[in-house]
Amino acid sequence: MNDNQLRDVxxxxxxxxxxxxxxxxxxxxxxxxxxxxxxxxQTTPGRVFVVGAGKAGAPMAxxxxxxxxxxxxxxxxxxxxxxxxxxxPPNIDVRQAAHPVPDESGLQAARQIEQLLAxxxxxxxxxxxxxxxxxxxxxxxxxxxxxxxLQETTRQLLAAGSTINExxxxxxxxxxxxxxxxxxxxxxxxIYTLILSDVVGxxxxxxxxxxxxxxxxxxxxxxxxxxxxxxxxxxxxxVAQRLRxxxxxxxxxxxxxxxxxxxxxxxQIIGSNLIAARAAVQAAESAGFSAQLxxxxxxxxxxxxxxxxxxxxxxxxxxxxxxxxxxxxxxxxETTVTLKGSGKGGRNQEMALAAAIALQGWPNALVVxxxxxxxxxxxxxxxxxxxxxxxxxxxxQGLDAPDFLNRNDAYHFFEALDQLIITGPTNTNVNDLTxxxxxx
Amino acid sequence: MNDNQLRDVxxxxxxxxxxxxxxxxxxxxxxxxxxxxxxxxQTTPGRVFVVGAGKAGAPMAxxxxxxxxxxxxxxxxxxxxxxxxxxxPPNIDVRQAAHPVPDESGLQAARQIEQLLAxxxxxxxxxxxxxxxxxxxxxxxxxxxxxxxLQETTRQLLAAGSTINExxxxxxxxxxxxxxxxxxxxxxxxIYTLILSDVVGxxxxxxxxxxxxxxxxxxxxxxxxxxxxxxxxxxxxxVAQRLRxxxxxxxxxxxxxxxxxxxxxxxQIIGSNLIAARAAVQAAESAGFSAQLxxxxxxxxxxxxxxxxxxxxxxxxxxxxxxxxxxxxxxxxETTVTLKGSGKGGRNQEMALAAAIALQGWPNALVVxxxxxxxxxxxxxxxxxxxxxxxxxxxxQGLDAPDFLNRNDAYHFFEALDQLIITGPTNTNVNDLTxxxxxx
Numbered sequence: 001m002n003d004n005q006l007r008d009v010x011x012x013x014x015x016x017x018x019x020x021x022x023x024x025x026x027x028x029x030x031x032x033x034x035x036x037x038x039x040x041x042q043t044t045p046g047r048v049f050v051v052g053a054g055k056a057g058a059p060m061a062x063x064x065x066x067x068x069x070x071x072x073x074x075x076x077x078x079x080x081x082x083x084x085x086x087x088x089p090p091n092i093d094v095r096q097a098a099h100p101v102p103d104e105s106g107l108q109a110a111r112q113i114e115q116l117l118a119x120x121x122x123x124x125x126x127x128x129x130x131x132x133x134x135x136x137x138x139x140x141x142x143x144x145x146x147x148x149x150l151q152e153t154t155r156q157l158l159a160a161g162s163t164i165n166e167x168x169x170x171x172x173x174x175x176x177x178x179x180x181x182x183x184x185x186x187x188x189x190x191i192y193t194l195i196l197s198d199v200v201g202x203x204x205x206x207x208x209x210x211x212x213x214x215x216x217x218x219x220x221x222x223x224x225x226x227x228x229x230x231x232x233x234x235x236x237x238x239v240a241q242r243l244r245x246x247x248x249x250x251x252x253x254x255x256x257x258x259x260x261x262x263x264x265x266x267x268q269i270i271g272s273n274l275i276a277a278r279a280a281v282q283a284a285e286s287a288g289f290s291a292q293l294x295x296x297x298x299x300x301x302x303x304x305x306x307x308x309x310x311x312x313x314x315x316x317x318x319x320x321x322x323x324x325x326x327x328x329x330x331x332x333x334e335t336t337v338t339l340k341g342s343g344k345g346g347r348n349q350e351m352a353l354a355a356a357i358a359l360q361g362w363p364n365a366l367v368v369x370x371x372x373x374x375x376x377x378x379x380x381x382x383x384x385x386x387x388x389x390x391x392x393x394x395x396x397q398g399l400d401a402p403d404f405l406n407r408n409d410a411y412h413f414f415e416a417l418d419q420l421i422i423t424g425p426t427n428t429n430v431n432d433l434t435x436x437x438x439x440x
Numbered sequence: 441m442n443d444n445q446l447r448d449v450x451x452x453x454x455x456x457x458x459x460x461x462x463x464x465x466x467x468x469x470x471x472x473x474x475x476x477x478x479x480x481x482q483t484t485p486g487r488v489f490v491v492g493a494g495k496a497g498a499p500m501a502x503x504x505x506x507x508x509x510x511x512x513x514x515x516x517x518x519x520x521x522x523x524x525x526x527x528x529p530p531n532i533d534v535r536q537a538a539h540p541v542p543d544e545s546g547l548q549a550a551r552q553i554e555q556l557l558a559x560x561x562x563x564x565x566x567x568x569x570x571x572x573x574x575x576x577x578x579x580x581x582x583x584x585x586x587x588x589x590l591q592e593t594t595r596q597l598l599a600a601g602s603t604i605n606e607x608x609x610x611x612x613x614x615x616x617x618x619x620x621x622x623x624x625x626x627x628x629x630x631i632y633t634l635i636l637s638d639v640v641g642x643x644x645x646x647x648x649x650x651x652x653x654x655x656x657x658x659x660x661x662x663x664x665x666x667x668x669x670x671x672x673x674x675x676x677x678x679v680a681q682r683l684r685x686x687x688x689x690x691x692x693x694x695x696x697x698x699x700x701x702x703x704x705x706x707x708q709i710i711g712s713n714l715i716a717a718r719a720a721v722q723a724a725e726s727a728g729f730s731a732q733l734x735x736x737x738x739x740x741x742x743x744x745x746x747x748x749x750x751x752x753x754x755x756x757x758x759x760x761x762x763x764x765x766x767x768x769x770x771x772x773x774e775t776t777v778t779l780k781g782s783g784k785g786g787r788n789q790e791m792a793l794a795a796a797i798a799l800q801g802w803p804n805a806l807v808v809x810x811x812x813x814x815x816x817x818x819x820x821x822x823x824x825x826x827x828x829x830x831x832x833x834x835x836x837q838g839l840d841a842p843d844f845l846n847r848n849d850a851y852h853f854f855e856a857l858d859q860l861i862i863t864g865p866t867n868t869n870v871n872d873l874t875x876x877x878x879x880x
Binding site for chain 2: 293295320
């Protein structure tokens, strides 16, 4: 197969994968697959509230509004500034807030959600719509803590070398909504939380900091981390004071697994890397390719993962695998880039460039590196195509592939070759997909 | 399955994979599968000579001697100092030479091979036994070039940033044996070259610098590289002089594809990463595991490849792949380590350590990183086992896994945990294997 034929198939696969995790479609798919939940919302004598946060909040809220219309008593969904969608859903406020650094507008919107949930009764139902960015967008510091206190705490933890999990443990104990806090506000109402996951492996307690998920970590855990990183005396006074009060049992801890407030909570992943990857496999098979998903847990330095991906492509081309060609391997996850240069790019474009270098001279394969949100790094591309002729085509234009890689400038490399993948913003984010196609 | 059960299965798989590429067994397998070749050697009216070079030269020569005994008229095989094996084969000199930097003994041995091959007639047959290290061990500079000239040339090319392929192009044009030179010496005899490949992808022209393989590169190519790296005036005079003479057509170029001397040459890979990997798949299946080879072309920075491997293990554990558990994925290739610290380790141990860190808290999987020669880096271990409890076990002993990884000290990490893989020298080398096992 020539490069264009492989790219045509790749586009079919990408479109199918992205469609499977389209926010509105994912919401509708969920209720189509769970008619009990849909019927409950349509016929409940109680009220139905819609709350939530995340970059995909607007299309998710619009889908809910289309499905349930007047059954919705009211709601508030917090989205990233500019992500309000085309049609504002009736009865649901779509409020904008800053991302990734929380701001006062977000805080005001979170207070509106708090007030909305304060009035719920056991008859009521809360639909909670969560998507990527939800953790920053849904920010409501615990009493006495300011936004500035939170930022300073995060800054100190990062500087001390703590992991993202450790930071989240502490943040959950400084928040009114994270770590099950929103479920506590909404109790005793029934809660359906629909989640579009942007975290590798879909850990419920991590996505948007788990607003309706039990938090196994305690104030004691949080304080132990503060001591481990020797921040007892440098943290903002209000933060240290709250954590000490928590350890002393003077402040309620986050709700733990087994807490009865979770009896009426259902957390459901409605869109994820796995769902997109499975749709990709199906689309590849529809195109006549034998296809296989290997893992949605691919992490690592983008340029090195790209080399491994090229190695997998060679295995396909040499018929080392059990897959008959034409064949397609699907991988999912999220790589990282350690910046060395000052070029323009993103992790998917960088991975593709490294794959192209390793694949030099191997015809009949195509590597596709795609960020499902349509924005790979600070660029307007979702990713890039790499094949065995890419480096030679570049050389013919006077472009040196390793040099572009060294400068982290994959965008300009692929732009010159017309090998960028441009989808525009997809309004969804379920991390990245890598496709490895090999022709017959 | 518990860790010990998975390790037992892993040992079965490793033993089967190593047995499949045992040098003596690989030679015997070749002739068992090619009875015509065996019959020709046993019944030819001409003489049979055995030559060759490589770390596995001794057991390969012993196998040939066992098979063909008195049919062998004489021979000379060059091995690394200390690799002479137990029983010297009758009629074949096993000569020792330095590796990886060629020395005068190697040169003398290569001259003996040259003299042996000078007497061949069209009735004669040459068995050429090639294995890892053959390029350095089989060194015979072209007339007028000294060992010191070769070393200085390599040094300058490396310092100028040229690739290993570019260095080989130049070396072939400074050698009497590389790049088809040995085939030219042996012509018009018939040649069977049996190759134990230590190069990823088994490129015949690269393994041991292809002594019986056509060389597509020309003196013009070699000189173009010299000019590209601006070494015209710094290379040793004899080297520059020979290359210029070659460009001017005053010296015969290496024999090219289509040259009639190759009509009677057969180059055969008898042991390779692919052969070992396929044996691993078979052994895993015999142990009741569903098993799959993904690629023998895995390259990249060891610690990043280790993270990807952990990602693949997670995919198996989460049943994302088509493989039913218990399952085993097999990967082959050779990673690299960019040294940062001054610890002790090797690429396989480093990969295993990175995999262990990424696999923390994921029970029921085992990652096996194995160097098939039994010596991973400058250590007496072939590699290491990694699983989801490794990091916790280490912590219980006061060992911090990321710290050991930062210091490139995987050997001491795994030694303390009794997770080193110790095989002793295997007398073979077909790069590295990675096994990813997931229990039921």
